[in-house]
Amino acid sequence: MKRIFKSEKPSFSPEDLKKSLDFDAMVKQTKTIKRIKFRKNLGIGGILVFSIVMLYLALFRNDKKTALKTETLLLKDEMRSTPINVYIWDSVKISTNDTTRIECGGGTYMLIPPGAFVAGSSDSVLVVYQFYQDWADILLNRIPMRYDSAGVRYNLVSDGMIQLYGFNEDGLVEINENIPIILTVPVTDASRGYNVYKLDTSTESWTYIGIPEVIEPTFEYGFTENLPEVENTDERKADIARLKRIKLEKPRQKNKEDFAFRIEFDRKDYPELAAYDELEFVSSDPGFNTDQFSKSWTDIQLTRKRGSKSYFVTLSNGIDRIQFEAQPVFSGNDYKKALKEFETKNKKLQKEIEEKLDELERLEAQNEAAIRARNKEVSRNSLKQLTAQNKVRRFRITSNGYWNLDYPIPIGFSFAKRIARPQYVSGEVVIQPLKGFLIMEGLRTYIEINPNNSFNINKNGSTRLLVMTSTDELYAVNKLELIPEDDGTYIFDMKKIEMEGKSVHEIKQSLGVQ
Amino acid sequence: MLSREAEVKQIEEAKKDPSKFGPIYEAYFHLIAGYVINRIHDFENAKDLIQEIFIKAMLHINKYQHRDVPFKFWLLRIARNELYNHVKKKEWTRVVQYNWDLLEEEIELENTLTEKQTNMLIAVLNDLNDADLEIIELRYFEKRSFAEVGEILQITENNAKVKTYRIIEKIKKELKK
Incomplete structure (x- = not known):
């Protein structure tokens, strides 16, 4: 990536850009891309796959109307004569080697186990699906709801319907009957006796498949009772901030120009200065005046200035008392010794900060993972609540096409x-x-x-x-x-x-x- | 700007029909254009990129969920992805538009940068990887909060802070050499 660093702003403004852009053209382009998006998703051989899909659907729908409405790819053919815009299909590219969970909204989700699609050597499959969430979707998509059983005609209702297909580069891929896709659907009424039906597209009628499994509150999906802990890192952060505030002062080397003076002090009281034999002090305090050294002083006191490497020097003689700030300066071997000590201490401090930052970063990453897991758990728990009310049904999808969950109502x-x-x-x-x-x-x-x-x-x-x-x-x-x-x-x-x-x-x- | 309520309504409408994206486009154009022109100084390229960002947003708005992330950050994430894709694929020149105010303060420079120091700092920044440089750019050149940096980069605010401090330490260390 070529990078240039500049401090100047570009010669044009957002307004200039806005004037040169046409929003309506973008909308138009969006619609065009939506038309070709499905082909794009398939990658290499996409156009071929697209043609296969179209042909397949035309045959599979057993309908003479094969012309597709451009912005509604894969739309059911019986809608052709009404120019309405239906939903764009949802599509997810999945790995054939992993278990994939696809959320369909409202708590419904699909679990696609590894090997669910007979995808040959492909390591990925494009799953194209629509989950019909309400009656208007079903009606407007003209999905037939007829159900015949032993000569008796029924109308089906629906509390969850999915239409699903898998594709790879070679076209439509079948679902392995022995490794089915599992669809889990929260339903509206636990007291109803639900059934599962599959649409026979050649006769446009539904076939009874069986009874869905009622998900009992056993939580075999691996609900975690103990949610991962999110560790409070505030103290660690405060500790790092404290360490970062520590400013170790580099020892000052005595300059020729410095007015330096020696002070006699008890080395036991000032262990930080005890190691230096040639220690002197300088002062830049406005209260300090070199003339003061011509006076005689009977008492000299050295006190540390809190939070700094400076000291207060207090001189008194029974009549006068002066105080000024002074800093130690080092020369010769003392300087080398002080510098080395400073560098060692500084290195130690930086190392400590570095280690604490490492630990904090590790904890933050751990916390992020825990938060993600918690959020997932919260969503699972809402499903768990429905499960506890026996409102969750689960069934196996063993082939491409339409699958419906609900029960028939007799005509009349x-x-x-x-x-x-x-x-x-x-x-x-x-x-x-x-x-x-x-x-x-x-x-x-x-x-x-x-x-x-x-x-x-x-x-x-x-x-x-x-x-x-x-x-x-x-x-x-x-x-x-x-x-x-x-x-x-x-x-x-x-x-x-x-x-x-x-x-x-x-x-x-x-x-x-x- | 759209009110939160109006924005939610408009987004839901745009999910069904891209032409309803108009008010969102109006509300966020400057945000996106600002992000782009801080990084791309070629007019035509900037224009193409902005167009791509909004087309992508219209194409994927169905996947946007209000509870996940504020819409402006969702848009900025698209902008960021598109920027990197375009710069990489089309070999565009990526501009880093700097402004030292905040960075000077952070790396504890006592005085305003001299020309020599500026060149040194640029050299140090140029040695950073894309991810680290992006954090510096968002935080110090665009003066975004850590929360914003986190939202754009899809990391937590705290992680954004930690990463930032690490990079600053790195810069300081390099400058001392």
């Missing part, structure tokens, strides 16, 4: 009445419901519209309904005001939700979904 509730049918204007169908989502008395279910274009609903309940029509239009009604028909059925007015050019987020906002 016993308490429901038929109320909906196509709406006509001048003999033409203007609303032909195809799929819907119903929020009803706390229940959430997807509506499979019956062949006669009607569906069942509890007209007396607190009901909210969303309907996706056969022409990719979205209609919603927040409060059903049912209008009775002569044939005993009911109709109601629905509001069309404009989707064109909007993101899923905006659509969800207009529906009042957070």
Whole structure:
């Protein structure tokens, strides 16, 4: 890296730069990059992989509409006719040799063990996934929710759905059935009997896989009961600061110009000066005057000045008393001796600081690791709390594709009445419901519209309904005001939700979904 | 500047639609541009870099979580990564824009630096590795707090302090030679 040190600022300012930059162009470029991001993530051979993926998805979706919407890579094909912006997929490149934990939000996480993907010699796999967190995502992504069991048709609900694929340079990689990916999902209601389903994309119906494991509060995930300690380093820091404040003064060598004088003192009282035979003192104190040496003094006292290498010299003779500050000066061998002593002491001090800093750095790193571990533990503990309430389910993902966790509701509730049918204007169908989502008395279910274009609903309940029509239009009604028909059925007015050019987020906002 | 509440709202909107990033761009442009032009003195390169930083921010804003780090530091971390990537890949010249005020005080120089001492100090700084020099730059030339230095470098405030003192000791030792 070439470095230049300069004290001058550049000739241009942030304002100059701002004038020359075009934010709209950046946004445009961001959208373009998003389009190619997936290819980029795959690295070498990315374009080839991308083509394989597209082909695979086109076949796998068993849908004639293979054209992809540019900004919504891997988007399910049944969305093609509605130009809305859906989420960009999440992708994580993982090492095939390590266990990877991927957080999907809301406490849901995937554990991908080593060897989960049949990735050949690749040491990494790109995991591309979407976790569907609410009903609007599922509805707007047009995920079919039909479930047939022994000739009985059901609508599935969802309390957690994932769509996941693994890729390497050679394209889609399968999941090893014997080393499955584990998905852990906190659910909303512990009393429900949850099931796991896998979407058969060729028939667009779900297949029952089994019952998820209820995570009992045994905390086999290695919850640490004893959180790592974070050691308080304040005292150590104060100690280092104290040592750093110590300023050892270099001994002063006597100059020819110095007015130096000797003082007789008891060497036992001043061990720091005892070793020097030729010790003299000099003074730069304004109170010091060389004339004072022409007077006779009967008493001379030497006292240390606190926190320094200076001394106070006090001279008195019964009449006068003067005091001035003086510093020892060394000459000849004394200087060499004093210098050596200073260097040894200084080295010792620096070494002590260095060792304490080393120890502090080690402790800080240890503390950082402990804080990270603690934070992780806090997040695990919230999951642990849900686990204690039996709200956590876990199941194995043994193949790529869509996996759903929840239970089926039979089409035709016993308490429901038929109320909906196509709406006509001048003999033409203007609303032909195809799929819907119903929020009803706390229940959430997807509506499979019956062949006669009607569906069942509890007209007396607190009901909210969303309907996706056969022409990719979205209609919603927040409060059903049912209008009775002569044939005993009911109709109601629905509001069309404009989707064109909007993101899923905006659509969800207009529906009042957070 | 955006209020904290407005910022959170704007970030959430930008996560869904990059064109909603506009107010964030306006609020943080000077912060990022300031960081860049302290290090890159070529107008075109600085412009490219700023553009890349904001594009990267828009691309990755989905991954930003309010609880992890204040948004300005999240942006500065992107700026730092992009700076090093560009300088390395494109062999740009990296400027260290110095200002001795704080450093003089820290290394306990009694008087203002003479030209000779300045050259010596530059030589000592130039011998520091990138990571150490960056700490000096953030702390003494850009006069950032230890907390800020820590946030940008993704280390704790205390670790930033310890590292800084180590580097200062190193500089002092080198200057004494």
